Amino acid sequence: MAISAYPHWDEGDLRMGEKAIGRYPVPDLNDLPEDIKERVLEVQEKAGFVPNVFLVLAHRPDEFRAFFAYHDALMEKESGLTKAEREMIVVATSNDNNCQYCVVAHGAILRIRAKNPLVADQVAVNYRKADITPKQKAMLDFSMKVSNDAGSICDEDFDRLCSHGFTDEDVWDIAGITAFFGLSNRMANFTAMRPNDEFYSMGR
């Protein structure tokens, strides 16, 4: 199946580019279950546009609900990690997984959360050389291990993170976010999810 799904939205206020936003058909807003429609409209009101992940995943309402519930459980909750740090994990993991959607979309969020127009591009390409703290680099070292070699995680990894001041709950947050975006990156790559044009310039 070639990438050919051009969405047709009745509502003029949902800004759509002329490029396909993914391999699968995008449902009409009015055909969506009420709770999903509500979430889509809510994010549109807040962001000024609907990030394509909401449209692409709406093709599967049950997965949509579970996906965003998981997302919110990790990204919106109280945590020893700042929201900017959580976005660093997303951006570093996503570039390592060659996921265009997540690097571009979460790069934008990282710039905003960190109030820093440079950090997202730095973290995406090589977090070891980014303007972040040694503690944050240790966090991302662990994130890379969770992403690429989780079977070898050992006590020494926990000790190293602990020596940087991370609690066991923080470590769970790092691993959980990395693992969740491992799922997200694979879904975005598989569905050929297109980043919205708006993300590229946000927070610069």
Add this chain to the structure above:
Amino acid sequence: MAISAYPHWDEGDLRMGEKAIGRYPVPDLNDLPEDIKERVLEVQEKAGFVPNVFLVLAHRPDEFRAFFAYHDALMEKESGLTKAEREMIVVATSNDNNCQYCVVAHGAILRIRAKNPLVADQVAVNYRKADITPKQKAMLDFSMKVSNDAGSICDEDFDRLCSHGFTDEDVWDIAGITAFFGLSNRMANFTAMRPNDEFYSMGR
């Protein structure tokens, strides 16, 4: 943090080995939110024991709920893939990710779903030589690509699956299950989740 969490259950009917089941503390059944407690008791009734994934993830109720909602959305729904085929994806992906919990637990389920005592071990070690159909091997080839190189998925991959009779919705199911267990494998490895002893001999 060393692996040292020994669970203490008040309910004698929850069978616990003497080995730690994970790095993180396991909550007491009675301290669990009602909906989670209910799900744990339900699975215990059905399986005769509580698979450790329910106990380890109960440490984080919101993630627990999202995890199992996502699991059910993929594994319990109507699909062009049989339940045995879905478990094949889980077992092949999980061995590739060196995830002991998922290979052992879902290997048991695969044996039962497929009514075949050999197929789980075959698929885990090398699905290319397993007693499965060429269509199922093509399914697992794609699953390996989603797991290891999702950024390179292209139209030809969809065409190949289509030529074996898979629909676009089937392809989403294959990718979705692979991606979800990518998350699950990383969580199980990171938490040092221990497979219950019961799984090893089920369905043999």
Add this chain to the structure above:
Amino acid sequence: MAISAYPHWDEGDLRMGEKAIGRYPVPDLNDLPEDIKERVLEVQEKAGFVPNVFLVLAHRPDEFRAFFAYHDALMEKESGLTKAEREMIVVATSNDNNCQYCVVAHGAILRIRAKNPLVADQVAVNYRKADITPKQKAMLDFSMKVSNDAGSICDEDFDRLCSHGFTDEDVWDIAGITAFFGLSNRMANFTAMRPNDEFYSMGR
């Protein structure tokens, strides 16, 4: 050459499944050189069936003799490693090499040698999380290095093993078994050697 070699045995007491046991023709027992025929009958008497490795390799009598002489020199001799430990090396190496025959057959032997129905599956998927000693994990760490990066073996590797109580002769045993099953795994994969059904449930 497709996998299509169905063996035809005159002797009814050699139990054969209906599946091909490998890509190459399997010689008739009565056509085998006397010494090989003897070894085959001996193992059949002991095990109750003829493991397919004996049948597949009998296609090449000289290689058969050298193969089993090498096997016995490492696996049957006196050693600082227990017989169960030697089988752990085989199982871990063989899963890393995606060798279905050796994981299944030697997994069975490991369960029997270790008198432990769980350890083989644990070691196959991720020995770092198996119910084995730290010394045994160090043994398998070295085994993985011999298997995947022998050119980088250095004094520090010997020192680490020594600190766990291994002698230089033990280290040779670990490396020798890993190297020999590196050969065995490649032969089994190349010949599409099929594990006998009997192995799957032995020792569980």
Add this chain to the structure above:
Amino acid sequence: MAISAYPHWDEGDLRMGEKAIGRYPVPDLNDLPEDIKERVLEVQEKAGFVPNVFLVLAHRPDEFRAFFAYHDALMEKESGLTKAEREMIVVATSNDNNCQYCVVAHGAILRIRAKNPLVADQVAVNYRKADITPKQKAMLDFSMKVSNDAGSICDEDFDRLCSHGFTDEDVWDIAGITAFFGLSNRMANFTAMRPNDEFYSMGR
């Protein structure tokens, strides 16, 4: 254990350099079992020196016997592959495995067998650019697959070799030699086996 085994030979006619030839003690010629002593003296007579593999492996007489029996079964027998072609397999596999002993020693033999002073260095570094036939390149492509990814060998690999004129027995020879030198490379790397100085200039 550092590399420190300096051999002490009573027999002046066994030329020994002053460098250690391996990590393990080298037995005195007169302490060797008669059959091994005989083989050592025989090769010395033929080559004018004793290749170190004979000295290093003599530390383990049973493995020595099996090793050379296996070697001879593949390298000395009648085959559809010329002796030079068999050495090409050894040299290409051994450089891929970073095995100094086997590249240097079998590079010398390849130069002699092929009566070509250039081919060994060419094949070692990049056989795709060596002065060999397309059929020989196909042979080495398969050899690399046996060495690095035997679990994925499939019917198409056999078909490709067949289209170049290889028989099924030839394919076994290619795979067998690759697998055997996989063992040999790991043993030589692990024992830090030193190539004899004589090999470097032979056949140039």
Add this chain to the structure above:
Amino acid sequence: MAISAYPHWDEGDLRMGEKAIGRYPVPDLNDLPEDIKERVLEVQEKAGFVPNVFLVLAHRPDEFRAFFAYHDALMEKESGLTKAEREMIVVATSNDNNCQYCVVAHGAILRIRAKNPLVADQVAVNYRKADITPKQKAMLDFSMKVSNDAGSICDEDFDRLCSHGFTDEDVWDIAGITAFFGLSNRMANFTAMRPNDEFYSMGR
């Protein structure tokens, strides 16, 4: 040597951030050989700032001269590749090599050359999903092979590029640019070359 080289410039018009721009000392503009000083001032006049690669490499004047001569020979000459296409090669190669300096600096140039604010981020993370032509994707496929597996380049690679309309001279350009930025990426990573802040927002 930690990253600690803070440049001290007499000329107020050379804008320097407060972050070190690399591991090695940056020479004072007035201490530079005349030809290098001239090039630095020239680029400053044109760009409005001095890209750090000029400052970091000025530490070695002879290498500086050769580096920029090589750069210009490939990037400034007449070519079948547009200037934007040449920058695509740089950006894709540099992200694959985790080179922050080159992705950020040449990403800016790509946006300008292509008059497209999105394409640089798209090509950096996953050129397969970028808004570029199939011909350009084939160009970048080949670039990745030159970068990661040049030893396997074969006639089929040339044929494929030819079928997309590339001439042999174009292919040299693709390979040459990829190879040159292989050098550049390694130098930038090794010297911890910092991208100038100005690059991040250029062309957006």
Add this chain to the structure above:
Amino acid sequence: MAISAYPHWDEGDLRMGEKAIGRYPVPDLNDLPEDIKERVLEVQEKAGFVPNVFLVLAHRPDEFRAFFAYHDALMEKESGLTKAEREMIVVATSNDNNCQYCVVAHGAILRIRAKNPLVADQVAVNYRKADITPKQKAMLDFSMKVSNDAGSICDEDFDRLCSHGFTDEDVWDIAGITAFFGLSNRMANFTAMRPNDEFYSMGR
């Protein structure tokens, strides 16, 4: 484009084999720009033959000039590294990149520079086991990291080299040579540059 460029030289004193020396046309000596013709004749006088790298790269005069200027800036200058050590870096890097031309040509130079007929083959296949000093092995360890994982170079790498007595300028030399031959290896592989027959036996 198949490898089919047979050079036709008017000057009988330029010895050409009958094999193509590369994929691209080799210009006639008399058609070369004067400075390049001069360099070619100069190297011919010195070496007794024209190394093919001069002929293959002469196809692109500007790149030729920059290439050799860069080469000379690193390989001919005063340095804390001996000329033999610099050639060790070239040989180790080039075998790791499967570059036949550079291993054969620079192997010859290394033998001559080191006045040692064995060291080039040793370093090519596995420098860890070569007859070189621990300091030289540390140099090559770093060279391998520059070649394969420059993005992870960190202060600890500099500290390790410093502890062996290397200065920061020496480290630049190691990295610069590795990076330059990264370029050279890719160009030689891409152009199918053939090593001159003369190199194989030089210095043995």
